[in-house]
Amino acid sequence: MSEENKAIVRKLMDQVWSGGNPAEVDELLSTEIVRREPGEEAPLRGLEEYKERVTFFRTAFPDLVVSFNEAVAEGNKVAVRWTASGTQKGALGDVPASNRRFETSGCSIMRIENGRIVDEYATWDSLGFMQQLGAVPK
Secondary structure, eight states, X not given: XXXXXXXXXXXXXXXXXXXXXXXXXXXXXXXXXXEEOTTOSSOEEHHHHHHHHXXXXXXXXXXXXXXXXXXXXXXXXXXXXXXXXXEOOSOBTTBOOOOOEEEEEEXXXXXXXXXXXXXXEEEEOHHHXXXXXXXXXX
């Protein structure tokens, strides 16, 4: 089961985040998906909010690549270390397009039930990310 769960997480990163195919969300995530991240006002809930999050980032970073670096799986949980990079070609909320490249790393812990991700806790260097875009002073 552990290898199958890792494959689901890898597919999410490869096809949804890097591939820009939010339609795959319907196959990989539970309708009850909850994604938590430090600094966010509230957890992201449901497939539509997840797709909106992917579209938000892919619009700002059309060349976004999220690399699956390594993962550890136990039971129905997968912990994955990943790296994301891209060039800001569009606005990111209030941050106008800067044409700057970024690279950041993070970790996610995902719980999988019946072949679908139902819960994700992601943490990453969002301050360093914003500094690379020039949105926050170094």
